[in-house]
Amino acid sequence: MLITKIYKPSEFNEAAKELRLGELVAFPTETVYGLGADATNEQAVKRVYLAKGRPSDNPLIVTVSSLEMVKRFVPSLSKEVEKIIEKFWPGSLTIVLKIKDGSLSKTVTGGLKTAAFRMPKNETTLNLITALGNPIVGPSANSSGKPSPTTAQHVYHDLEGRIAGILDDGPTDVGVESTIIDMSTEIPTILRPGAVTAEEIEKVIGKEVYSDKHKVKENEIPKAPGMKYKHYAPSAQVLIVNKDNWNSALQWANENKNQVGILADDEVLSKALENKTYSLGENVESAAKNLFAGLRYFDDDNQIKYILAEAFPEEGVGLAYMNRLKKSAGNQFYNK
Incomplete structure (x- = not known):
């Protein structure tokens, strides 16, 4: 069993070394704590699913520290996407975009031709990703189906012994995961509501944003986390x-x-x-x-x-x- 180390915010370089070795490190954001692995290391990403007990057809958010990092995987950015990024990044908004063929493994995308990108509003995590030099996957750092973690202690409770470390930056500020908007389709669509609202996005891009109401079918691959399976459930x-x-x-x-x-x-x-x-x-x-x-x-x-x-x-x-x-x-x- 691994010894799960608690890292201080100033120890992001040590945490980045673990990620470079293919280990898993939980990281803070303004919403909830995420479970990080180098998004370009397929074997490390597979370990995220095992650590969480997460269904493998549930795609993972790609967490970045710069716009340049996104451009490594995305063929182009529309004017609307650029406006959204300028207004809401870093922040509690995840954007689903079409990606270059083969730029990310199916383990990250769930086999889709899109990926969900986010730049969190947390300096410690941005430092971590920059130090690594690659984006990290970022599902919530909890056992799959359980309430998402808003402190390092919550992460330790669920994943102690299963991951190499936790970068502890105190309690999160927002408390619910980021809004997810699908910008890979003709009509921008909210796949998961969060702190950034559809109305706020509409003001920025000047067009209507749909809120997705459909439920993902049993044999359908969800475009974003949290759409298909039961989530956030305590034992009671x-x-x-x-x-x-x-x-x-x-x-x-x-x-x-x-x-x-x-x-x-x-x-x-x-x-x-x-x-x-x-x-x-x-x-x-x-x-x-x-x-x-x-x-x-x-x-x-x-x-x-x-x-x-x-x-x-x-x-x-x-x-x-x-x-x-x-x-x-x-x-x-x-x-x-």
Whole structure:
């Protein structure tokens, strides 16, 4: 079993050496922690799937530190893509682009002729990638299907002994993964909602952006992570609670207080006196930042069988929050 080393932000060169040797190193971003391997090293990339227990038809995001790095793999960039990159990179936006034939292995792309590229807003990770000299793949650094990690400790909990190191830069700021927009098709389409909204992108490119509602079929290869399989799920059953149902939900929780955890904003938690709780803060922005940490908090308690989680309006970052929450709950709502 590997000894998983914790690296300080200043030790990015040491972490880059591990990546150069084909090892796996988790890295911080402003959204969640990613699991890094040299994207040009097919054997290292295959180890990412093994470490996570991830389905091999789920493509990996290619994480870069410069626009020049993207141009190594992409034949050309449209004016629209250039505008998006100028506005939102580095940041919480992943862009699906057509790639040059054979420029990335099928292990990275899932066999597609496209790849998803992202430049995170985290200086430590940009230093890491620059030191390596190649892009790194960057799926979330958790066991596949579990809540995404927002601290180095979450990564260590899931992957200790399976990866060489974790570059620790403290808790993440955004808390839900990046928005993914498909720019390989005629109509720009959001494949996964995140902190960057369709409306913000529309303002930059001056045309409509679709939000993709289809579900990936069993035999279909998803263009982006998180589209096909159940994600973000703790061991306990998550039940989503709409605003009008909290009185009933809190009464039920009190009757089953040892088995029910409550994940909600401070106003709701002020009424939950008998249950184990985790605060989502005061608004949807803080809720998005704290969601995965809250799910993991209850996952560490074997007594908890149900988690009541607060619903928010599906607008702005609330769209990303509810996307992740619905997946963690298997779309189950409290309706007793």
